[in-house]
Amino acid sequence: xxxxxxxxxxxxxxxxxxxxxxxxxxxxxxxxxxxxxxxxxxxxxxxxxxxxxxxxxxxxxxxxxxxxxxxxxxxxxxxxxxxxxxxxxxxxxxxxxxxxxxxxxxxxxxxxxxxxxxxxxxxxxxxxxxxxxxxxxxxxxxxxxxxxxxxxxxxxxxxxxxxxxxxxxxxxxxxxxxxxxxxxxxxxxxxxxxxxxxxxxxxxxxxxxxxxxxxxxxxxxxxxxxxxxxxxxxxxxxxxxxxxxxxxxxxxxxxxxxxxxxxxxxxxxxxxxxxxxxxxxxxxxxxxxxxxxxxxxxxxxxxxxxxxxxxxxxxxxxxxxxxxxxxxxxxxxxxxxxxxxxxxxxxxxxxxxxxxxxxxxxxxxxxxxxxxxxxxxxxxxxxxxxxxxxxxxxxxxxxxxxxxx
Amino acid sequence: xxxxxxxxxxxxxxxxxxxxxxxxxxxxxxxxxxxxxxxxxxxxxxxxxxxxxxxxxxxxxxxxxxxxxxxxxxxxxxxxxxxxxxxxxxxxxxxxxxxxxxxxxxxxxxxxxxxxxxxxxxxxxxxxxxxxxxxxxxxxxxxxxxxxxxxxxxxxxxxxxxxxxxxxxxxxxxxxxxxxxxxxxxxxxxxxxxxxxxxxxxxxxxxxxxxxxxxxxxxxxxxxxxxxxxxxxxxxxxxxxxxxxxxxxxxxxxxxxxxxxxxxxxxxxxxxxxxxxxxxxxxxxxxxxxxxxxxxxxxxxxxxxxxxxxxxxxxxxxxxxxxxxxxxxxxxxxxxxxxxxxxxxxxxxxxxxxxxxxxxxxxxxxxxxxxxxxxxxxxxxxxxxxxxxxxxxxxxxxxxxxxxx
DNA sequence: CTGGTTAGTTCATTGAAACAACTTATTGGT
DNA sequence: ACCAATAAGTTGTTTCAATGAACTAACCAG
Numbered sequence: 001x002x003x004x005x006x007x008x009x010x011x012x013x014x015x016x017x018x019x020x021x022x023x024x025x026x027x028x029x030x031x032x033x034x035x036x037x038x039x040x041x042x043x044x045x046x047x048x049x050x051x052x053x054x055x056x057x058x059x060x061x062x063x064x065x066x067x068x069x070x071x072x073x074x075x076x077x078x079x080x081x082x083x084x085x086x087x088x089x090x091x092x093x094x095x096x097x098x099x100x101x102x103x104x105x106x107x108x109x110x111x112x113x114x115x116x117x118x119x120x121x122x123x124x125x126x127x128x129x130x131x132x133x134x135x136x137x138x139x140x141x142x143x144x145x146x147x148x149x150x151x152x153x154x155x156x157x158x159x160x161x162x163x164x165x166x167x168x169x170x171x172x173x174x175x176x177x178x179x180x181x182x183x184x185x186x187x188x189x190x191x192x193x194x195x196x197x198x199x200x201x202x203x204x205x206x207x208x209x210x211x212x213x214x215x216x217x218x219x220x221x222x223x224x225x226x227x228x229x230x231x232x233x234x235x236x237x238x239x240x241x242x243x244x245x246x247x248x249x250x251x252x253x254x255x256x257x258x259x260x261x262x263x264x265x266x267x268x269x270x271x272x273x274x275x276x277x278x279x280x281x282x283x284x285x286x287x288x289x290x291x292x293x294x295x296x297x298x299x300x301x302x303x304x305x306x307x308x309x310x311x312x313x314x315x316x317x318x319x320x321x322x323x324x325x326x327x328x329x330x331x332x333x334x335x336x337x338x339x340x341x342x343x344x345x346x347x348x349x350x351x352x353x354x355x356x357x358x359x360x361x362x363x364x365x366x367x368x369x370x371x372x373x374x375x376x377x378x379x380x381x382x383x384x385x386x387x388x389x390x391x392x393x394x395x396x397x398x399x400x401x402x403x404x405x
Numbered sequence: 406x407x408x409x410x411x412x413x414x415x416x417x418x419x420x421x422x423x424x425x426x427x428x429x430x431x432x433x434x435x436x437x438x439x440x441x442x443x444x445x446x447x448x449x450x451x452x453x454x455x456x457x458x459x460x461x462x463x464x465x466x467x468x469x470x471x472x473x474x475x476x477x478x479x480x481x482x483x484x485x486x487x488x489x490x491x492x493x494x495x496x497x498x499x500x501x502x503x504x505x506x507x508x509x510x511x512x513x514x515x516x517x518x519x520x521x522x523x524x525x526x527x528x529x530x531x532x533x534x535x536x537x538x539x540x541x542x543x544x545x546x547x548x549x550x551x552x553x554x555x556x557x558x559x560x561x562x563x564x565x566x567x568x569x570x571x572x573x574x575x576x577x578x579x580x581x582x583x584x585x586x587x588x589x590x591x592x593x594x595x596x597x598x599x600x601x602x603x604x605x606x607x608x609x610x611x612x613x614x615x616x617x618x619x620x621x622x623x624x625x626x627x628x629x630x631x632x633x634x635x636x637x638x639x640x641x642x643x644x645x646x647x648x649x650x651x652x653x654x655x656x657x658x659x660x661x662x663x664x665x666x667x668x669x670x671x672x673x674x675x676x677x678x679x680x681x682x683x684x685x686x687x688x689x690x691x692x693x694x695x696x697x698x699x700x701x702x703x704x705x706x707x708x709x710x711x712x713x714x715x716x717x718x719x720x721x722x723x724x725x726x727x728x729x730x731x732x733x734x735x736x737x738x739x740x741x742x743x744x745x746x747x748x749x750x751x752x753x754x755x756x757x758x759x760x761x762x763x764x765x766x767x768x769x770x771x772x773x774x775x776x777x778x779x780x781x782x783x784x785x786x787x788x789x790x791x792x793x794x795x796x797x798x799x800x801x802x803x804x805x806x807x808x809x810x
Numbered sequence: 811c812t813g814g815t816t817a818g819t820t821c822a823t824t825g826a827a828a829c830a831a832c833t834t835a836t837t838g839g840t
Numbered sequence: 841a842c843c844a845a846t847a848a849g850t851t852g853t854t855t856c857a858a859t860g861a862a863c864t865a866a867c868c869a870g
Contacts, residue, residue: 014424020419022419048418243742244777247740249738250738253738254734326659330735335652335739336647336651336653363671
């Protein structure tokens, strides 16, 4: 069986079962967002009847998705019974595919990483890498005792057709048009759902679902800086795909008119001024050391030098921040999100670049708008693409349907 | 009663009534998108049971929202009874507020303008303009015989808080922080819903709902070019508001680094290179005629000269198109929409600018992506902001709820 | 230990979708 | 002309889940 079952249900109508599923999801998400919370509070928030909440909650308790805490004490009247998500029971597999580092993890449904592993590799064929990943994943699972497994989420540094689980193009891995869903299915149970998504989009989902910058209905852009640049756009908590799965492929926005030529054929592309290679190159050029030592220079070296007060390193980093800010500014003007969240190594030196990014994004003009969109480092406690991969599967636990009119 | 009732219902749970409302909307929208269509076809598309469709359709027929055509003939078996939206019965009021021209119309629920009027004015206070608009609207309605009225939609050339029906800032009208909903409510019945929205966003909605570029779930950007620039972004047919109601306020994206200074305090803003004033100014400068005749020059003059083969006019228009394309390119890279639809006077000379816009948007590089997003003139048969205003009310007829998880 | 208060459960009621059996309308073959 | 075959649409019964009212449970203050 190589066909992809178990896609997110697309709802075209409401009947009693679908209605129940939706209400179940509403209650489950209410607990997720407001835990600990009592049945009575859920009833008030959702406007579902107390009795309805009781019935659905008891089935969620039966499924081991929720736990009931004995007591919160306090107030007048009978004490509420607090409900929370159950930990240590429902796990998902997470794989973040990239070169030179592919990560594998088993993650609890609250986003806690229970076990993790890494595979360092140059570009290799998926037929080599995928079995390796699944092997590591199974090894990790076997260390964790009994649990329910909710499938595998995969984030890929490249353009992904998530509806068909295909990788269209992944530059670092040198993959083109790979049916990743099928290749993974060969190695795992038919029952475990597989979700594949672009790394920046997955990271955005992780920030929405697992981050601590929670708001009621998050409108945010996750900007993932690495060897390239990618963005994931969440509107009301949903990730925008784009007509050709290319929403957020912002690396080739023009930020410097008449700038450096880009392999894409244009010039002045954002990627040439904002990816992680850039400050390293700028710093190396200024240092004018030997070509060999230039090539060996890493981003950590630049960060270290900057922390040590090296003027050239600081200059490279500030300039980097300014160029990042220009592109963020354009995105803010188009989408007016609540926040732009940035992920990547840059978060290590956020204090050094924050001001440059903000100033460039907003401009210095007196009429410049109040800074209504916060530009912040990610709140995720581990690699965003890895947690993003986990979030892809975790989302299915909480909301395995979507309504389309 | 000045409180705003009758907002779009925000659904937090499903019960039998809500489910029925949703299914009713699903059926009504299925007819809207696929008319003429039979009950049996609706049943197949929505996967609602035949009997359920029959019941709901009969209530829609009772409400005069649908009509039944006798017969389509053909095929084997009993012939289907075709269902279509009823015309000439359900009207909405549309007001597009702008200086120097405010438009008022009564519009059928399929988007046909039944009667229209215009008010030419400089910037005036809302307390002067609003009663005038309502007066004109009532006059138009009285010419139209009996009908059901579904409320007033208002589009404003400016930043609008549509959830509170407030105009935050409208440059041409010189309005700031106006509670437009309340001011309109003073002059009309409590039962007629009022919807206020930014003109570009409303235009986007009109293109989605009333345009002929229909697709299943439209992801499009409507770019409205006038005295300023605004965009309305539709994702799955829903208009994105933005955190501060400023999504699509793209006039101050930087498209020319180190370009002309803008009143906003930055430089090289898109508005300075792409609004309708710009080609007029460029042409006037080249012509080096007297300052008086320069000031009198209009956009139509430039278009006329270009059509007549005037080199300077053509140059101004091509340059205009190129600058428009640059900004569109950035939007495409961020959002990857199905199409970018352009509205404004520019559509009159689309054949002259189409290529400039596309070339600038996509770049000329050999590696440039295939042109996956179509850049097209609007398909709307009348002023987009006016039909946009109508669409705001028409939307409520078809879908007066939204689900929020 | 009693009355007041809030949390949570039980059970009869209600609304709507599904299902199956039916009627209606039309084509095509004999 | 008549009789399958087929498809559209309707009717009555069944099923499922949310609701509301009445109930029990737990807790507090005096």
